[in-house]
Amino acid sequence: MGKESVQKINKPRAIRRLVIWYKRNSAVTSIVDTAASSAVTASNVAGNVVSSAGSVVNTASNVAGNVVSSAGSVVNTASNVASNVAGNVAGNVVSSAESVVNTASSVVSNASSIAKNTLQPLVFDPLKRLQNNDNILDRVEESQSKRIWIAVDGMGGDYAPGPILEGCLEAISRFPINIKFVGKIETVKDAAEKTGLAELLENEIDNNRLELIDSGDPIGMNEEATAVRKRKNASINVAMDLVRNNKAEAVYSAGNSGAMMASAIFRIGRLKGIDRPAIGALFPTRDQTRPVLVLDVGANTDCKPSYLHQFALLGNIYAKDVLQVKKPRIGLLNIGEEECKGNDLSLRTFELLSSEKSFYFGGNCEGRDVLSGNFDVVVCDGFTGNILLKFLESVGGVLLDILRSELPRGRRGKVGSAFLKSNLLRIKKRLDHAEHGGALLLGVNGICVIGHGSSKSLSVVSALRLAHSAVNHGVMENLNQLQKLQVLNS
DSSP states (O other): OOOHHHHHHHHHHHHHHHHOOOOOOGGGHHHHHHHHHHHHHHHHHHHHHHHHHHHHHHHHHHHHHHHHHHHHHHHHHHHHHHHHHHHHHHHHHHHHHHHHHHHHHHHHHHHHHHHHHHHHHHHGGGGGGGOOOOOOGGGGOOOOOOOOOEEEETTTTTSSSHHHHHHHHHHHHHEEEEOOOOOEEEHHHHHHHHHHHHHHHHHHHHTTTTEEEOOOOOOOOTTTTTGGTTOEEEEEHHHHHHTTTTSSSSSEEEEHHHHHHHHHHHTBBOOOOOOOOOEEEEESSSSSOOEEEEEEEESSSSHHHHHHHHHHHHHHHHHHHTTTOOSSSSEEEOOSHHHTSSSSHHHHHHHHHHHHSSSSEEEOGGGTTTTTTSOOOEOOOOOHHHHHHHHHHHHHHHHHHHHHHSSSHHHHHHHHHHHHHHHHHHHHHHOGGGTTTEEEEETTTTTEEEOOOTEEEEEEEEHHHHHHHHHHHHHHHGGGGGSSSSSHOO
């Protein structure tokens, strides 16, 4: 056989090796057997066709030789004629045989593709539950014609202002929003030049979709939150004033979260009846279309039962308006399901939440239940919530590292990694805090979104999407109705 035939016959061996590798995974053995049998049968048929084609070629060649030999023994002239005729016949037969060989080769190739296409979706079907569909916050209403203005603290964050500006420009093109970018204008323009965004920045300014607002330096990450009272021209204060003066409908900052909270309280004030604002963060759950809101995740390290009660009221409204949950189930983070479990704060808070009639209290929520999807809102003190948030941020990277280390080495590992790559990336995306972008500061008289200090462009886009969603669903209107509750006026 020729070299090409040997290579084509080797393809079924590769298929068999792949099948053997997958058969070692006991969870999919029966499924793989079915797919493998189909592939082997197809390759056997292809092999028979190749073998038959080879026999046809040999027969045609022998016939041609006999005709030429006989014609030569009669007369030379006849021999030439017979040779030409026989050669043409043989050529046609060989050409036909080559077509058959090519067809057989295609059958083998198709068998390999069928095996791959059959194996991959069946093997990874259990993982489809973990794949990230579009989050409900991504479903921005296309009918929304009015573009809203959002004030952005462009100097806040570890990498500001470059990545913050990049995220804003991306968000403007994706959502019906305009940006008032607050920062030191010369610094912002220099950053735009270095990142290649200068032309796009000028275009958006000319289109009246982005406006640069001059300010002083930001409040540093290691500065006290009370610094906002002394430095009135700090970028976060200037951005917050835009909301207070109704020049923007929401504000975003990836800077000092304590400073943002202090600025929000001093500049736009708290909602009536709310003692302490809370930071609410969205966590992923088993149900990828239904995240859970956890609050507080860092604004109040020491809490009273009345604070947690107010957090539950705030979270209930947010879940109804933004997450579109008709009857949110509220949970209290605790060390056990029983109402007698927990410290003094948990026991006293449980009594308050149990007697509240304005929302549905589902009881205590253990740590293992936070991501279960059984609760829509989970309340806790800021100390516990912040630890929970930082822990979750590390889970995605650790999980991927473990999966990579468990994959077989060598050729089999490369094949397995190729199949798993897209699935692993989807899992990482669901657990990546950058996909959620920021957390809402609930309890102040305006929509404030706090970003992670290490936020880059993706996080900024996600945070601005969150701000737009909160404005678009009228969260502030319903939050202002809380002051009518008797419990907040007592």
